[in-house]
Amino acid sequence: MDYRKLAIIGEVGAGKTTLVSTLSEISPIKTEAKSSIDIGKQYTTVGIDYGRISLSEDTALGLYGVPGQERYSFLWEIVNKNLWGLLILIKFGDTPDYDNLENLLTFFAPSDKQTTCVIGITYCDTADDQELAALSLEIQMMLQSHHIVAPILNIDPGNRDSAMSVLHIFNAINNQT
Amino acid sequence: MKCITYVSKVVARKNSAVIPVGFANMFSAARKKNAELQITGLISCRSGYYIQHLEGDNNIVDQLFSKIKSDSRHHQVTVLFEFEIAQRSFPEWNMKLVATANEDASFLKFMDQNSGKISSLDNTQRQLLGIFYGLKSSSPNSRRSYEGKSLMLLAWPDLMLLRQSPTVIKLCAQLTAQPYPYNSLLESRRFGTQRQLDKILQKFETLEILSVTDSLKQNIPVNRVGSSTRFYSKMKTFLGLR
Numbered sequence: 001m002d003y004r005k006l007a008i009i010g011e012v013g014a015g016k017t018t019l020v021s022t023l024s025e026i027s028p029i030k031t032e033a034k035s036s037i038d039i040g041k042q043y044t045t046v047g048i049d050y051g052r053i054s055l056s057e058d059t060a061l062g063l064y065g066v067p068g069q070e071r072y073s074f075l076w077e078i079v080n081k082n083l084w085g086l087l088i089l090i091k092f093g094d095t096p097d098y099d100n101l102e103n104l105l106t107f108f109a110p111s112d113k114q115t116t117c118v119i120g121i122t123y124c125d126t127a128d129d130q131e132l133a134a135l136s137l138e139i140q141m142m143l144q145s146h147h148i149v150a151p152i153l154n155i156d157p158g159n160r161d162s163a164m165s166v167l168h169i170f171n172a173i174n175n176q177t
Numbered sequence: 178m179k180c181i182t183y184v185s186k187v188v189a190r191k192n193s194a195v196i197p198v199g200f201a202n203m204f205s206a207a208r209k210k211n212a213e214l215q216i217t218g219l220i221s222c223r224s225g226y227y228i229q230h231l232e233g234d235n236n237i238v239d240q241l242f243s244k245i246k247s248d249s250r251h252h253q254v255t256v257l258f259e260f261e262i263a264q265r266s267f268p269e270w271n272m273k274l275v276a277t278a279n280e281d282a283s284f285l286k287f288m289d290q291n292s293g294k295i296s297s298l299d300n301t302q303r304q305l306l307g308i309f310y311g312l313k314s315s316s317p318n319s320r321r322s323y324e325g326k327s328l329m330l331l332a333w334p335d336l337m338l339l340r341q342s343p344t345v346i347k348l349c350a351q352l353t354a355q356p357y358p359y360n361s362l363l364e365s366r367r368f369g370t371q372r373q374l375d376k377i378l379q380k381f382e383t384l385e386i387l388s389v390t391d392s393l394k395q396n397i398p399v400n401r402v403g404s405s406t407r408f409y410s411k412m413k414t415f416l417g418l419r
């Protein structure tokens with residue numbers, strides 16, 4: 001069995017549950033353990049949005065939507081092993097909580113652990129290009145201060161194509177030929 | 178009408194990280210306000226400094242600037258230029274956000290027209306202006322070749338800026354995890370001809386997001402093991418990539 005994990009972290013209402021639902025073949029709300037590679041049940045009960053994409057009988061990508069607030073860091077512990085990718089969702093509109101984001105980046109340490117990291121900005125439908133560039137500028141400076149090289153994507157978590165584009169980019173970075 | 182151009186410093190956070198916290202919200206609000214006040218201009222942020230150019234009616238510019246000057250989100254506000262104008266340099270922008278001022282045609286034109294004023298700046302002012310203007314020549318012929326070098330991204334470019342070109346994204350992905358030899362990029366033919374590849378790389382250099390180092394070993398980093406190959410071939414099918 002070849003099983004990889006994608007962690008999706010973000011503040012309240014950033015779109016974690018929506019994104020996991022869009023990508024997953026099972027519902028993140030009522031996970032039922034049926035498949036032999038399904039290890040999701042234990043997660044939903046503790047507040048992780050668990051989803052799964054089966055790539056074949058014995059290959060799957062697990063999706064783990066985890067709250068971004070530090071008081072949930074016990075959940076961060078659960079998912080932070082051998083991550084295939086770390087997706088951080090940030091909502092356009094509110095000033096990001098940088099104290100919290102920096103704690104998160106210190107905890108997951110994607111740069112030290114060589115975990116591929118992608119930033120997804122949600123609620124882009126409420127912004128124009130210049131406003132999104134302004135938010136990207138803030139986020140980019142934060143990433144650089146943590147030595148993280150990561151793309152900042154605009155995503156619509158409820159849209160299948162948009163959600164898939166996130167997987168495309170993780171795949172492109174991770175699958176080095 | 179008058180204009181004011183200043184440079185200021187982004188206030189560092191407690192942990193000394195320099196992040197322009199709240200810039201996006203300030204930008205949205207200020208742009209709206211500027212529209213009401215018929216203020217036009219430009220703003221850019223680089224290396225922990227802001228440059229802003231404001232133009233409009235004398236009183237309005239003065240009032241706005243005195244407010245901006247005392248805004249606690251930045252400090253060490255240093256005026257570079259302040260003079261009467263007959264025409265606006267950014268008539269179409271209430272606050273144009275540019276990634277690199279040095280690449281903005283209207284900004285360069287404004288600088289050109291006021292080269293006399295640049296020469297009368299003092300040393301401090303000139304250094305501050307130097308953060309945004311007159312950076313190392315970006316003319317293509319003065320560029321070195323990437324032959325034999327290793328390349329890695331320091332940051333991803335703003336993908337909107339580059340129109341989300343698939344080739345650019347592929348190239349960025351390749352240069353994200355570890356330094357990668359230029360010659361291997363070229364040989365792979367995945368990024369077009371040498372000219373096309375160089376053009377993207379040069380763009381990355383002007384955006385200051387490319388690290389170019391001498392590479393000692395020219396072999397492609399290998400990090401694929403058997404199970405990975407299988408995983409990625411299935412991923413490829415799932416993503417519909419041939």
Ligand SMILES: Nc1nc2c(ncn2[C@@H]2O[C@H](COP(=O)(O)OP(=O)(O)OP(=O)(O)O)[C@@H](O)[C@H]2O)c(=O)[nH]1
Nearest residue numbers: 011012013014015016017018019122123124156157
């Ligand atoms: N317009 C718009 N709505 C969005 C976007 N992303 C999420 N939403 C909506 O925002 C609401 C919250 O989204 P969720 O997916 O539940 O967010 P979450 O991250 O799981 O939130 P918590 O579980 O409360 O931490 C839902 O109604 C989504 O449909 C977006 O990009 N644009």
Ligand SMILES: Cc1cc2nc3c(=O)[nH]c(=O)nc-3n(C[C@H](O)[C@H](O)[C@H](O)COP(=O)(O)O)c2cc1C
Nearest residue numbers: 203206207208210211227229244245248250251272
């Ligand atoms: C670097 C920087 C540039 C600013 N530029 C503008 C601007 O062009 N127009 C504007 O209205 N406010 C700008 N502001 C915000 C002002 O300082 C001030 O917060 C804003 O005008 C709201 O003031 P008020 O609450 O008194 O109306 C800027 C702030 C900073 C830190």
Ligand SMILES: [Mg+2]
Nearest residue numbers: 016017018049
């Ligand atoms: Mg949720």
